[in-house]
Amino acid sequence: MAWTAVALAADLGVGDVAGTRIDGEEIALWRDAGGTPHAFEDRCPHRGMRLSFGFARGDRLACLYHGWQFDGAGRCRAIPAHPDLSPPATITLRRHRCVERAGLLWVAFAEAPPPADAPAWPVLSLFLDRPATTREPWRERIAGTPLLLAPQPRSPTQSAWHVVALAPPADAAALRAALHARRRALERFADEQPAASERRHAMAGSSHLRSAREAG
């Protein structure tokens, strides 16, 4: 499966910027003023700042550090430190393929036929402290509602499921409750594995907090 779902389409509004990961690769997602979603390498080519900390300006994404602006094609369009100069077309960042299908945002690192589209109703994204067990989306009926569940391997120890309904949910509250219960059960199971290192990784930054403790 070349395409990976990374978010519900409804969770990335116009002008939103968000960070995500596929197999540990950091990605900046953003949606431009025209409604088109984009997925960039989460790193400004200027000085390495994560672009997921940046901000959307119309049809461009600006880096928080020095305000360098990139258009939807990933091309640098403005360098504020040199406001009168126009950046050459060769200054670009790494951009991934990004499409909106079946109420989900999908990202691919390589060319592949786009995922199937279908009418869909947003449900929620579940973020799990356990690895993805599959890369293939699957269909399942939960609480009387037919669902599409699209897995996202985020890191060796963390994943997400992005869930949309393929028909208007019969009982939305029951559906969400069932999904949260599923997540809790899966994580409990993961906790029973000999996976101390997994939990350590699950908490980004905990290692520096431990070192901070040593610092007194």
Next chain:
Amino acid sequence: MRTRDRVALDEWYAVASADELGPAPWPTRLLGEDITLARTPAGLAAHDAAGAPLPLRERYGLVFTTLGAPRGEIVEIAEAVEPDRRFVPCGWTLLRASGLRVVENFLDMAHFPYVHADILGAEPRTEVAPYRVEFRREADELWARGCRFWQPRAAATDTTGTMMEIDYRVPSPFVVMLYRVAPSQPHRRDCIALFIQPMEATLCRAVPLMWLADDISTHTAMLHFEQAIFLQDRVIVENQRPLALPLDPRAEIPTRADSSSVAYRRWLKEKGLRFGTAEWTGA
């Protein structure tokens, strides 16, 4: 484990504020090694992880030590002995970043309108005018001179905005300073120094010290101004990729505004420093 980077070892590092040390052992970390400080009846004492005593110096209200054999001295700051200076030590902050990234960020002006919006810079006045980089071979220091940047609120006293003039000084790899025209006493220069304690390659503590020419602001106003600025910078250096400072420029695109950044990396490369760089392999 203590780094084997000789260049990093042979420097003095600020590791504590003098007034926070008491008789109780005070553990901290330097260049990958646990060290312990204390103030005993006989005076200040420190030892490394193996229990060997470490040399100590007290200056500017800070306690300095080294794990190696420094050839240089702790930086001389002339403003520190001017009696009418307002001395503002700003306290220590932890940063999950290479101390070298922190120095490089301190040298940078182009980020003012974005990271310190409406304080040290504001759109649309984002231009970085040309400035001069100087390698002072005799003192082994790096300077960036004649820097100018439009600042809407350069200091606690400033309410109208000013074209700020700044000189930057890097006296050693983990210490960085600036001199800027004092907004309320334009014939004098404020002095701000940042002392960094590299704990691990990508973890450090830092303490800003200021010697200001300012008869107007309260001590706390000057302190809070600087602390807010520093926390805004912390967001940046904790989220650069890689966290360590790349000495190889291939992955980045410096332009003229980044001259001081390039000069700093070149100076580190020439010294052979590796701890805290992206090229550091762990030994």
Next chain:
Amino acid sequence: MIGTLHDWELDDEAYKVRLGLALMGLAHARVAVDVRPGQETEAPAFRARNLLARLPLWEEPGGVALRDPQAILARLAWHHDPARRFWSEDPAQADWLFFAARELWAAREARQAALFGGPADHAPAARAALRLLEEHMADRGRDWLLGAAPCIADIACFPAFQLSRDWGLDHEEFPRLRRWARRLRALPGFLRMPGVPDHG
């Protein structure tokens, strides 16, 4: 001038009150307190006014003195804001104020440790609390914690989420909180603090 806030720009608890004052547009006085490195909150003069020896501290001319940010927000929203725009009639407002005070306290501890060093690792508990908040927002499917309008519970819960990157927790796992925080940042009068941008 309805009162005086004892404040530090870097303090996330005091920020709740600052933000509330700004959103409600209430004129007030501020006293800047040198918490670090001056330890003024530990000094007898401050302790005499707040036994907890921490920020915030809110004092009114009539003698009212409050130290819990949730309590101060409630006072501002009910008593001082004539239109009571940030007071919710929903009894759950109190529940979420206590959530901010109790469950999200771990986020404050985690941030303190990340910024200044400290003895305890509260990050897992803080993350767990933020996951509950995300779950609530996802189930609610509405714009604000209690429904159609922002209230003081939103203000009280906001800093713990917005500042989580200060202690190494990215916003990746919290799509609904991210959108909620963006809505909050767009409110008229919104006030930023270091770590809280007002753009985007």
Next chain:
Amino acid sequence: MDERAAFRFAGRLVPASFAAFARHRAARLGLALERLEVEEAEARAVLRGPAWLLEAFVLALSLGPLDCLVTSAEREG
């Protein structure tokens, strides 16, 4: 407004890696690299492009790839 500029770099250079980096950087900045000669103690390059990008080129090359130590980077014409 393009201009043509010649640069001279001196230092301890590893010719293959210095040349590869120079080509890479010229391409990154959209500059035409018209001539490049690299020896162990010095390198010369002639490029065409906008002045500020020529400046960015010489800046990046003054740091150089990791295995090279550039001691001076000057424009010759």
